[in-house]
Amino acid sequence: MSTNKVIQVDGLTKMFGDFTAVNAITFDVKKGEIFGFLGANGAGKTTAMKMLIGISNPTSGKANVAGFDVFTNAEDIKKNIGYMSQKFALYDDLTVKENITFFGGIYGLSRSKIKEKSNALIEDLGLETVANQLVGSLPLGWKQKISFSVALLHDPKIVFLDEPTGGVDPITRRQFWEMIYKAANQGTTVFVTTHYMDEAEYCDRVSIMVNGKIEALDTPKNLKTQFKAANMNDVFLKLARG
Amino acid sequence: MSITIQHISKSFKDVVALKDVSFEVKEGELFGLIGPDGAGKTTLFRILTTLLIANEGTATVAGFDVINDYKSIRNSVGYMPGKFSLYQDLTIEENLIFFATIFGTTIEKNYDLIKDIYIQIEPFKNRRAGKLSGGMKQKLALCCALIHKPKVLFLDEPTTGVDPVSRKEFWDMLKRLQKKGITILVSTPYMDEAELCDRIAFIQDGKILEIDTPEAIVKHYPKPMYNIRSNNMYQLINSLKAYEHQHSVYPFGEFVHYTDNRLDFNPKELMLYLESKNLSEISIQITQPTIEDTFMELAK
Structure with missing residues (x-):
């Protein structure tokens, strides 16, 4: 296996009864790559992502994530990846610091490491004044930035982001993407879903799922050429009307 | 004017949600309230739909005052909240009958208004609302908001978290409703949807930053x-x-x-x-x- 590929998926399939939610998808993601995982609501993105992060058993096919097999080593996958979703990110009833300490503990970091990481995170995000405030009182954009940093606390090889910027204001959305670029630049692989098609352009490569299948996978530039489209929104509209 | 808002302010304890907001929406206009999460959009919707009382200022909807004539407003407006608020345990058809009955009407009476939308979910009419996909829930919620033929329609972030294809279809539906004479006030965090409105107001931190047509707003940009x-x-x-x-x-x-x-x-x-x-x-x-x-x- 090439060590350059941190996600390898081959014919991965998930069925619920006789409904095929994910239909034999095949793709690779390279180390340090920003990989956009797009598709309409209900296309199968979340189901596919759940299999890759080790919380849902595939019906058939193969997948290796961060060097571990999704069938046999799901627990090892969880230790080596970060995950953040729009729906659940942090505990609203804990302060910023408490959240960091909590998740640091979950990821098995030592107390001294947690303290060091916590201070660095608070300084990086300029959160000194709100470090002891409840997360629930912060604006969504801040929460999402903290949540992303928390997902990176244990220096995972890959971070999975499920619609991280939904409803976030345009300036914060861009600051969020600068954090993604920074993480990727430092070698972390970023696997991200979004409904903002301008964000699809920020990815190194993009896949588009339609009815459980990956119908397109390439760089944004090549996809635009292939579908004779001016932008990724047009590519998406041409493809996803399946 | 279909909606008039004058100097509305609203605070929750020490959090200022809206600060001296004023604007008007003309009859038959598709007006967009554009701003991020936490800007105050929902608070304004709740004041206009008589679910919340402002600390200061006055507002009218369809000619009725939001305080003195709140009951008349409730009969004249349709409101689709950002959070799915229909009965999860009722089927599509039961939800629709329920809302029609509450407003003293029937599905048949106003069918033409919802027909375009309803036929897309009709094959699933016996499915419980809680079991529907996001796109289908959104269509059902819109049908329920329209069933009493409202003069003004309030849509609070109807497309948040919705994929680009479904968003486009949703906006096509809004344009058709507008042609039927319904005034629409819609909020969204998507800036590309702003271009589809007749006029827009930018809102951030409870304040209106600017109000104009999308074309004019872009022309105001100060630099190359x-x-x-x-x-x-x-x-x-x-x-x-x-x-x-x-x-x-x-x-x-x-x-x-x-x-x-x-x-x-x-x-x-x-x-x-x-x-x-x-x-x-x-x-x-x-x-x-x-x-x-x-x-x-x-x-x-």
């Missing part, structure tokens, strides 16, 4: 806008942010949108600077600012 690209996006953003003359640097799809502080800005100079930062395949081209650029400039 440049599209810049290079071989490495991350280095390009960092280099531009470190450039002493930069006014704004925002990634925009495959480009970075850049404005300069100087009136006599010469792109060649910037090109040399970027080359000195070891960037290659650099291109700098003048472009048109978008609604999103304008919003970010105002919100800075």
Whole structure:
């Protein structure tokens, strides 16, 4: 296996009864790559992502994530990846610091490491004044930035982001993407879903799922050429009307 | 005027949700309230639909005062909240019958208004609302908001979290409803949807930043806008942010949108600077600012 590929998926399939939610998808993601995982609501993105992060058993096919097999080593996958979703990110009833300490503990970091990481995170995000405030009182954009940093606390090889910027204001959305670029630049692989098609352009490569299948996978530039489209929104509209 | 809002303010304890908000929506207009999560959009919707009382200011909807005539307003408006608020344990058809009955009407009576939308979910009419996909829930909620033939329709972030294809279909539906004479006030965090409205108001931190047609708002942008690209996006953003003359640097799809502080800005100079930062395949081209650029400039 090439060590350059941190996600390898081959014919991965998930069925619920006789409904095929994910239909034999095949793709690779390279180390340090920003990989956009797009598709309409209900296309199968979340189901596919759940299999890759080790919380849902595939019906058939193969997948290796961060060097571990999704069938046999799901627990090892969880230790080596970060995950953040729009729906659940942090505990609203804990302060910023408490959240960091909590998740640091979950990821098995030592107390001294947690303290060091916590201070660095608070300084990086300029959160000194709100470090002891409840997360629930912060604006969504801040929460999402903290949540992303928390997902990176244990220096995972890959971070999975499920619609991280939904409803976030345009300036914060861009600051969020600068954090993604920074993480990727430092070698972390970023696997991200979004409904903002301008964000699809920020990815190194993009896949588009339609009815459980990956119908397109390439760089944004090549996809635009292939579908004779001016932008990724047009590519998406041409493809996803399946 | 279909909606008039004068000097509305609302606070929750020490949090100011709305601060001296005033604007009007004309009859038959498709008016967009554009702003991020937490800007105060939902609070304003709740005041206009008589679910919340403002601390200061007055407002009318369909000619009725939000305080004195609140019951008349409730009969004249349709409201689709951001959070799915139908009965999860009732089927599609039962939800619709329920809302029609509450408003003293029947599905048959106003069927033409919802027909276009309802036929898309009709094959599933016996399915419980809780078991529907996001797109189907959204269509059902819209049908329920329309069943009593409202004069004014309030839609609070109807497309948040919805994919681009379904968003486009939803906006096509809104345009058709508008043609039937319904006034629509819609909120969204998506700047591309702003272009589809007759007029828009930018809202942030409880304050209205600007109100105008989408075309006019873009024309107000104060500086020439440049599209810049290079071989490495991350280095390009960092280099531009470190450039002493930069006014704004925002990634925009495959480009970075850049404005300069100087009136006599010469792109060649910037090109040399970027080359000195070891960037290659650099291109700098003048472009048109978008609604999103304008919003970010105002919100800075």
